[in-house]
Amino acid sequence: MGLREMYAALGRAVQGAPRVEVEGGRLVIERHRGVRAYSQTCIRVDCPDGEVCIEGEGLTLEALSRAEVAVRGQVQQVRLEHRR
Amino acid sequence: MIGRLVSGAAGEVRIRVCGASIERFLNVALQGEIGLWNTVRVDARTIETTLSLSDFYALRRLMGRTGCRVRVIGRRGLPFFVARLRRRWILTGGVCALALVVVLLTQFVWVLEIVAADGIPVSALRDVLRETGIYEGAWLGQIDTDDTRRAIQSEIPEVGVIAITRIGNAVRVEVDAAVPTPDRIDRAAPTGLVATRDGVVSRTAVTGGQLLVQPGEAVEQGQLLVSSAVPNTTEWGEAHRAHGMGRVMAYTSRTATLLCPLTWTESRATDRMTTRYALTLGDRRINLYLGSGIHTDTCDKITIEKTRLSIGSRLMLPISLVRETCRACDALPVSGTAQEVGDAAAQTWLDRLAQTLDGTILDSRWTIEEEAGAVRVRVTASCEEQIACEMIDRTPLPEKEQEEPAE
Numbered sequence: 001m002g003l004r005e006m007y008a009a010l011g012r013a014v015q016g017a018p019r020v021e022v023e024g025g026r027l028v029i030e031r032h033r034g035v036r037a038y039s040q041t042c043i044r045v046d047c048p049d050g051e052v053c054i055e056g057e058g059l060t061l062e063a064l065s066r067a068e069v070a071v072r073g074q075v076q077q078v079r080l081e082h083r084r
Numbered sequence: 085m086i087g088r089l090v091s092g093a094a095g096e097v098r099i100r101v102c103g104a105s106i107e108r109f110l111n112v113a114l115q116g117e118i119g120l121w122n123t124v125r126v127d128a129r130t131i132e133t134t135l136s137l138s139d140f141y142a143l144r145r146l147m148g149r150t151g152c153r154v155r156v157i158g159r160r161g162l163p164f165f166v167a168r169l170r171r172r173w174i175l176t177g178g179v180c181a182l183a184l185v186v187v188l189l190t191q192f193v194w195v196l197e198i199v200a201a202d203g204i205p206v207s208a209l210r211d212v213l214r215e216t217g218i219y220e221g222a223w224l225g226q227i228d229t230d231d232t233r234r235a236i237q238s239e240i241p242e243v244g245v246i247a248i249t250r251i252g253n254a255v256r257v258e259v260d261a262a263v264p265t266p267d268r269i270d271r272a273a274p275t276g277l278v279a280t281r282d283g284v285v286s287r288t289a290v291t292g293g294q295l296l297v298q299p300g301e302a303v304e305q306g307q308l309l310v311s312s313a314v315p316n317t318t319e320w321g322e323a324h325r326a327h328g329m330g331r332v333m334a335y336t337s338r339t340a341t342l343l344c345p346l347t348w349t350e351s352r353a354t355d356r357m358t359t360r361y362a363l364t365l366g367d368r369r370i371n372l373y374l375g376s377g378i379h380t381d382t383c384d385k386i387t388i389e390k391t392r393l394s395i396g397s398r399l400m401l402p403i404s405l406v407r408e409t410c411r412a413c414d415a416l417p418v419s420g421t422a423q424e425v426g427d428a429a430a431q432t433w434l435d436r437l438a439q440t441l442d443g444t445i446l447d448s449r450w451t452i453e454e455e456a457g458a459v460r461v462r463v464t465a466s467c468e469e470q471i472a473c474e475m476i477d478r479t480p481l482p483e484k485e486q487e488e489p490a491e
Contacts, residue, residue, distance in 0.1 A: 034110070038123075060123060060124050061110075061121075063119070064120040065119040066117060
């Protein structure tokens with residue numbers, strides 16, 4: 001990991017910014033504050049900066065814990081809505 | 085996969101949650117450090133999710149805050165399996181006892197395979213193995229392969245290479261013969277070569293001693309062919325003793341008279357077959373049929389198949405099923421013509437001669453005479469073979485010719 005990446009990761013950890021990873025048909029959100037809404041077509045996850053909104057079809061919560069939220073299904077759109 | 089094994093060992097519960105605010109339930113579970121997985125939305129008021137057994141107990145304490153109803157729809161894992169088995173204590177006890185018996189039985193040797201080269205006495209080898217603790221039924225912990233190797237080498241000097249391999253609770257002992265040390269030839273010993281049979285010398289190849297015969301010369305059995313007394317070859321040299329060595333090939337004649345019957349009986353197999361089964365426990369045999377194992381009919385035991393019970397390919401148990409297949413035979417008289425019988429007998433004799441001869445058969449002929457239900461076959465074989473063999477030679481050394489003094 002380079003110096004720039006290290007400072008960026010440190011910054012995110014300090015600021016608590018959410019981290020979203022998409023791997024294959026699985027989407028993982030780290031550093032979240034809970035689930036605002038959950039349905040098969042839309043999942044809204046509360047984060048320190050705002051909300052991560054995931055839209056798609058057949059969405060399921062593969063794993064839900066304090067550390068991360070894992071969503072599986074046909075993800076069509078991921079939006080980060082900042083809180084003002 | 086490891087995670088699934090761990091969660092399976094700890095136990096997991098599948099629940100259905102019904103309520104107006106499912107998201108509230110999810111967030112209460114999160115705050116309570118409860119992990120959920122495989123959460124599926126069934127309808128607007130219902131989800132199904134899975135959690136560990138310990139988290140389920142923790143969730144029960146938090147249910148008042150969720151405003152939802154929870155119903156268990158599935159249970160999986162070791163705690164539930166054990167709870168089911170607890171009610172069936174006889175079954176559980178029996179399985180545990182069986183597992184214990186199997187574990188104990190696999191601590192003993194039940195298969196001992198001995199592979200020995202020709203010339204090594206297998207019965208003596210088996211006795212030595214038994215004395216050092218390697219036999220069927222022996223405890224694996226008492227086997228000391230180094231001790232066994234030393235005992236085999238001291239008790240059976242013909243043995244060269246020894247390999248003792250243990251595969252599970254089967255032991256394989258492979259033994260190869262030692263290469264014998266060749267005899268030292270004492271080149272100064274008074275040894276000559278004599279003829280083992282009558283013949284006419286065809287070729288000679290002498291590497292020690294004094295050759296006394298030439299190709300084309302007729303020799304008799306016992307005649308000295310190579311002498312150990314070697315005369316001087318130069319004017320100033322001395323006669324000396326040598327060890328006679330070499331090969332002397334000669335044309336010889338071998339004869340034999342064979343007497344063979346014209347009729348005999350042969351065992352012909354029939355279609356009548358019987359199959360019997362037996363069980364062996366260790367070295368005890370339990371016949372799974374009535375009566376003794378001795379057949380009253382004339383029969384051949386064609387196959388004996390032994391199927392041993394084992395766990396995988398490495399752990400053998402002392403239980404095997406033996407299947408014997410017997411085919412009944414009838415003794416039928418067979419006859420042949422004098423020519424057929426005589427030719428077959430002569431050819432058999434010639435084949436046996438060719439295997440034992442140190443040379444080649446150049447020509448053969450035979451005569452057949454029929455007499456009283458049998459044939460008399462006179463076989464003659466012309467051979468070229470090696471006829472020299474070593475013998476102590478006490479031939480005196482030739483005296484050196486003395487020069488007459490000048491007058």
